[in-house]
Amino acid sequence: MNFFEYQDRARRNSGLLIALFSLAVVLLIGLTTLIAAAAVAYSRGQFFSPLDIEQLLGWQTVGSIALTITIIVGLGSLYKLHQLDTGGIAVAESLGGRKLNIAPQSPAEQRALNVVEEMAIASGTPVPDVYLIEDQAINAFAAGYKPSDAVIGLTRGCIERLNRDELQGVVAHEFSHILNGDTRLNIRIVGWLNGILIIGLLGHWLVRGIYPNRNNRGRAVLFGLGVALIGVGYTGTLLGNLIKSAVSRQREFLADASAVQFTRNNSGIAGALKKIGGSSAGSNLSNGRAAEFSHMFFASGLKRSIFNLFSTHPPLTERILRLDPTWNGQYPSGASPTPQLQGRESNRPQAAGIAGTASFQMALDAVDNSIANPSEQQVQYGRQLLQSIPVSLQQAAHDPFIARALVYHLLLHNQAPKQRAQMALLKKIAHPAVVREMDKLAPQIKALPDDARLPLLDLCIPALKALVPQQYQIFKRNLIKLLRSDEIIETWEWALYRVLMHALEQTPDRQRLSNKKGASKDASRFLLAAIAHAGNNQYLPAKRAYEQGLKFLSLDVTPLPSRKDIGLQHLDKAIAIAGQMKPLEKPALLKAMVHTLNHNGVIKAEEIELLRAVADSLDCPMPPLLPVK
Known part of the structure; x- marks a missing residue:
């Protein structure tokens, strides 16, 4: 199963989650109705x-209970999803995390950051926070x-007690979840289940508020209601754990397998799991x-309890044996801290040859088999690409001020x-100190190989995310002025700009989308036209390249837009519309771009990065x- 098939299945899994969530709400409504009917029967002796629910409550009351539970669950879910609308940052900050990208404070923190950066470059993703x-x-x-x-x-224990291979295995496991879309589903689980669990919280609130003063019948009724809601809440907890287990356990096995595929080193992730089993702190x-x-x-981040009957993770022993069938069942006697590194990491590979061109078949295979699925060689190559970027540029990319200059x-x-x-334009509109940094770093940036430019841009993204809103708006405005300064938008310039905006702006501009019939075909044509012009300065070769891409997509041949028509606003709208295509439709568009780039039989490094x-x-x-x- 390739990336596009997995993404398509992830959409279906979202439907399964909605079905399980709806079933849980129905069960809570049923349980609450039973408790209410039992209370009425008890009060009447x-x-x-x-079978007597209709007589005891009446269908109007049953409907009111169902509506009330649904509203409580819905509001609780919407509230939590709103809290998590910033994505992973909200989760990390909820757990008390400190961002490492800008200022790692120890060799162990620097090593952890290096491992994540290498995996991001190898995967073709922006470097995550x-x-x-x-x-x-x-x-x-x-x-x-x-x-x-x-x-x-990453926990402190993870970065200090695991060696580099083990840490790389853990990071590769987590990247598998990112690449396969598991993380989106995981956040939705948190949001939706909060609505179910909030019923129990309401019960605790009632009991704490009523318990000291339950001297009259009214207070006793409220206290009893609180106890009943706590009971319903515990049921919700069980249902929530059951839902988590239903969608999580098998994905952990798949992520373990993907980590081994990325690194070709099953001992790394297996060693990490063994150290968890042998550590007094474990993973709790x-x-x-x-x-x-x-x-x-x-x-598992929780101590064992009765609720581990619905654990979200398979047992450690089962995971280890799948990775290391020869394991003797013995955990290491305590996970001693990994020796600290002196300065920057040692024993790191020197940069190897950088790809100058790619064959047509290699580019097609990359679309089919490599997207979100880096091989061991690509992981190693990602590490080499990072090493091809001078240390001074890497440090500059981690600084929010200097990253703008890059x-x-x-x-x-x-x-x-x-x-x-x-x-000359930048000297007028950009901060003078930023322009000075540009001049200082210019020789090293110019010496970069073509396919190290995109990794360098990716390294800048976490630092740029740290800009305050006013700084970011000035930075974005300057970028747009820079792109439009010569009236013609070069496709490569736009591609870098789009990668940046895609990573920095979490909310897409819905105004760029179109409900017009055939909008995706028009967007595909426009993107192919931009790609055709990017590889050809003359109109006729660009026209042949454009028609080659249209032929692959079985689209009618239309006139090639001129280079002057390839404007920033139109490019952004085309990519926004294309981004809304169904997962199984996207590979055809990417392959059509490969056909367009290959019109002259050569795909250059700059075109590969485009x-x-x-x-x-x-x-x-x-x-x-x-x-x-």
Whole structure:
């Protein structure tokens, strides 16, 4: 099953979750109705039978109970989903996490950040925010609605007690959840189940408020109602754990298998699980909100109780044996801290050859088999790509102020006259200190290979997310002025800009979408036209490339828009419409782009990165293509 099939199945899984949630609400309504009928029968001194509900309550009362429960659950769910509308950041901050991307404070934190950055580059995703949870338990989580707003959380025990291979296995496991869309489902589970659990919270509130003063009949009735709601709430807890278990356990096995596939090292993730079993802290988090997010963790974050009958994670022993069938069942005697590193990481590979061109078949295979599915070689290549970026540029990318200078420079035109005009514009509109940083870093940026530019941009994203709203709006306005400065938007410049906006702006502009019949076909045509012009300065070769892409999509041939018609607003609208395509429709569009790029038999490195940038904007993370040997 490839990425697109998995995404399609994820949509169906959302339907299953809605069905389970609806069933849970129906069961709560039924239980509440039974309790209410039993209370009425008791007050009348009658024997209670479920068959007497109509006589005891009447259908109008039953309907009122159903409506009340539905409203309470609905409001509770909407409230929690609103709290989580920022995606993974809301989860990480709820657990007390501290962001590492901008200022790691120890070698262990720097190593953890490096591992996440390497995996992001290898996966073709923006570098996620990395949060440290101050807990000695060995655990991790991934959260977010999509790769562009994803967060990786790592506990103190995880980054200090695991060696590099084990940490990489854990991070690869969490990236599997991000790439396969599990994190979106996990956040929805938290939101929807909050509505079910809130009934029990209302019961606790009533009991705490009434208990000291329950001297009259009215207060006793309210106290009894509170106790009844607590009972219903515990039922909701059981149902919630059952729903989590139904959608989570098998996905943990799949994520383990994907981590092994990414790293080709089953001993890494198996070693991490063994250290959890041998550690006194285990994987149990001390944070009081761990139960709320228990299904998101790498390993169970809760102490064993009766509710582990519905555990969201398979037993450690079962997971380890699947990864290491020769395991003797013995856990290491305590997970001793990993030796601290001196300075930056040592024993890291030097940058290897960077891909200059790609074959047509290689690019097609990447669409079919590599999207959201990096191989071991691509993970290693991602590490090499990171090493091809000078340390000074990596450090600059982690600084919110200097990261802006890097992005401005990446968007400069490669022709000297236009570049000089853009620099003159930046000196007028950008902060003077940012312009000075651009001049200082210019030689190193110019020396970067073509396919290291997109990874460098990805490294900047966590720092740019830290800009305050006013700073961000000025930065975005300057980017748009920079792109429009020469009146013609170069497709590569737009692709970098779109990758950036896709990662930084979590709420898409709905005004760009269209309900017009055939809108997706028009958007596909426009994107193919932009791709055709990107690889050809002359009209006739661009026209042939454009028609080649249309032919693959079986679209009628229409006149090729001129290069001047490829404007920023039209490009953004086309990509927004294409992004709404169904998962199984997207690979055809990406393959049509490959056919367009291949019109002359050669796909250059810059064109490969253009394809990857467009794929990223369509929520189809494409790993970097391996160098041709």
